[in-house]
Amino acid sequence: MKTILVVEDEENINRMLCDLLKYNGYVPEAAYSGTEAVMLFSGKTYDLILLDLMIPGKTGFEVLEEIRMTSTVPVIALTAVSEKESTVALLKAGANDYLTKPFDNDELLARIEVWLRNGTGKTTRTITFREIVLDLEQYEAFIGTDALQLSKREFEILHLLMQNPKKVYTKNNLYESVWGDEFMGDDNTINVHISKIRAKIAGFRPKDEYIQTVWGIGYKMSE
Amino acid sequence: MKTILVVEDEENINRMLCDLLKYNGYVPEAAYSGTEAVMLFSGKTYDLILLDLMIPGKTGFEVLEEIRMTSTVPVIALTAVSEKESTVALLKAGANDYLTKPFDNDELLARIEVWLRNGTGKTTRTITFREIVLDLEQYEAFIGTDALQLSKREFEILHLLMQNPKKVYTKNNLYESVWGDEFMGDDNTINVHISKIRAKIAGFRPKDEYIQTVWGIGYKMSE
DNA sequence: AATCAGAATTAAGACATTTTTAAGACTTTC
DNA sequence: GAAAGTCTTAAAAATGTCTTAATTCTGATT
Numbered sequence: 001m002k003t004i005l006v007v008e009d010e011e012n013i014n015r016m017l018c019d020l021l022k023y024n025g026y027v028p029e030a031a032y033s034g035t036e037a038v039m040l041f042s043g044k045t046y047d048l049i050l051l052d053l054m055i056p057g058k059t060g061f062e063v064l065e066e067i068r069m070t071s072t073v074p075v076i077a078l079t080a081v082s083e084k085e086s087t088v089a090l091l092k093a094g095a096n097d098y099l100t101k102p103f104d105n106d107e108l109l110a111r112i113e114v115w116l117r118n119g120t121g122k123t124t125r126t127i128t129f130r131e132i133v134l135d136l137e138q139y140e141a142f143i144g145t146d147a148l149q150l151s152k153r154e155f156e157i158l159h160l161l162m163q164n165p166k167k168v169y170t171k172n173n174l175y176e177s178v179w180g181d182e183f184m185g186d187d188n189t190i191n192v193h194i195s196k197i198r199a200k201i202a203g204f205r206p207k208d209e210y211i212q213t214v215w216g217i218g219y220k221m222s223e
Numbered sequence: 224m225k226t227i228l229v230v231e232d233e234e235n236i237n238r239m240l241c242d243l244l245k246y247n248g249y250v251p252e253a254a255y256s257g258t259e260a261v262m263l264f265s266g267k268t269y270d271l272i273l274l275d276l277m278i279p280g281k282t283g284f285e286v287l288e289e290i291r292m293t294s295t296v297p298v299i300a301l302t303a304v305s306e307k308e309s310t311v312a313l314l315k316a317g318a319n320d321y322l323t324k325p326f327d328n329d330e331l332l333a334r335i336e337v338w339l340r341n342g343t344g345k346t347t348r349t350i351t352f353r354e355i356v357l358d359l360e361q362y363e364a365f366i367g368t369d370a371l372q373l374s375k376r377e378f379e380i381l382h383l384l385m386q387n388p389k390k391v392y393t394k395n396n397l398y399e400s401v402w403g404d405e406f407m408g409d410d411n412t413i414n415v416h417i418s419k420i421r422a423k424i425a426g427f428r429p430k431d432e433y434i435q436t437v438w439g440i441g442y443k444m445s446e
Numbered sequence: 447a448a449t450c451a452g453a454a455t456t457a458a459g460a461c462a463t464t465t466t467t468a469a470g471a472c473t474t475t476c
Numbered sequence: 477g478a479a480a481g482t483c484t485t486a487a488a489a490a491t492g493t494c495t496t497a498a499t500t501c502t503g504a505t506t
Contacts, residue, residue: 152439
């Protein structure tokens with residue numbers, strides 16, 4: 001689950017960028033001024049920063065400078081055509097890359113990928129089903145951009161179901177995989193866990209069904 | 224002394240590039256075909272590769288592919304205007320960056336610097352997370368402007384957590400990284416250390432949580 | 447519609463893990 | 477070798493999670 005700070009004052013563009021990122025599996029956060037960006041940045045870590053240069057509050061250059069005082073996070077600058085001369089200076093100032101507006105969405109995404117791939121080298125191991133994302137490294141679960149607060153067992157059950165979303169898992173299957181132990185027939189422990197997972201999902205998506213009951217057999221993810 | 228492999232079939236352009244690089248303190252080496260590039264590359268390591276896409280012998284894509292099989296060396300591709308559509312594919316294929324010919328020399332140099340800085344420039348002597356700064360040379364820790372008086376183990380634990388602030392470290396992880404020793408199951412040494420680190424942080428920031436417990440799994444830094 | 451077995455829900459107690467504290471063992475430093 | 481600081485161990489307290497059991501709900505069958 002990669003978080004990206006989007007620093008851009010024009011609300012439409014900012015929202016468009018955030019939507020684009022969200023749609024592609026990132027978790028965007030919007031900042032509308034240089035000062036806001038610095039504030040957010042000091043409180044939280046991001047995996048990448050998209051930085052428009054023409055922003056109120058502080059210039060993009062100043063923001064970049066402040067970021068570079070404490071962090072090596074990849075920064076991709078967004079520049080207007082007219083500022084084209086300053087791009088070399090921008091790179092020297094610590095930006096990792098830049099794109100000139102108007103830019104191609106695919107190219108933006110490709111460059112983001114390059115820098116995320118490069119930045120930590122480690123591709124976070126995640127598994128996705130519809131809106132649910134499990135981050136196996138952070139042991140965190142998300143639905144859309146909201147974090148699901150799952151316990152260890154709940155996480156493991158969901159993980160198992162998501163590994164083969166079309167397969168129906170019997171309680172036996174689930175018990176033996178998650179508990180690593182033999183299943184003792186009459187036991188509704190799993191029912192309770194499934195119920196709790198559903199309740200937590202329903203907290204964010206009250207109408208959607210994610211885990212489907214297959215009567216007399218077990219559970220599976222629902223398409 | 225940074226060595227750069229210049230893969231470009233047109234002799235004039237190749238020489239020009241090599242001269243430019245030499246003049247700016249790099250050690251260039253020329254390859255005039257894809258096959259030659261692969262051959263040179265397999266024999267020695269470079270700090271960066273400049274790769275023209277239209278070359279005889281093997282296409283630039285093929286060369287890139289071969290390089291990526293064994294190495295993560297930064298590759299900057301050089302493309303003609305007409306190939307512009309393929310740039311996204313290029314980035315996805317593993318190129319780190321590209322420039323469209325004719326390009327500006329200063330921009331080329333700036334981008335080379337970015338990638339060299341990024342690749343090896345891990346000379347950070349401090350690491351920061353929110354208000355905490357670790358000086359890795361002096362072994363000193365600060366929160367804001369106050370010095371945290373951490374013991375060696377405490378410092379190392381915090382350092383490890385801060386290297387990947389989003390990752391959850393199991394006790395196993397922590398034990399093996401910090402102690403360099405195998406983890407002996409039932410042992411709450413780490414709990415005690417975490418507790419003490421928290422207490423010291425709380426001495427200055429009583430309300431803020433910096434280290435988060437992930438039940439049944441381990442610890443991570445909290446946003 | 448009535449029945450029945452499987453499934454869902456709830457709450458409470460059992461269980462497990464983590465936190466904290468304190469004491470003694472160990473290390474380092476002078 | 478004594479003193480100061482650090483690490484580990486142990487035990488009790490606090491907290492979070494899991495299981496049990498009782499009850500309600502649902503879908504299948506007659």
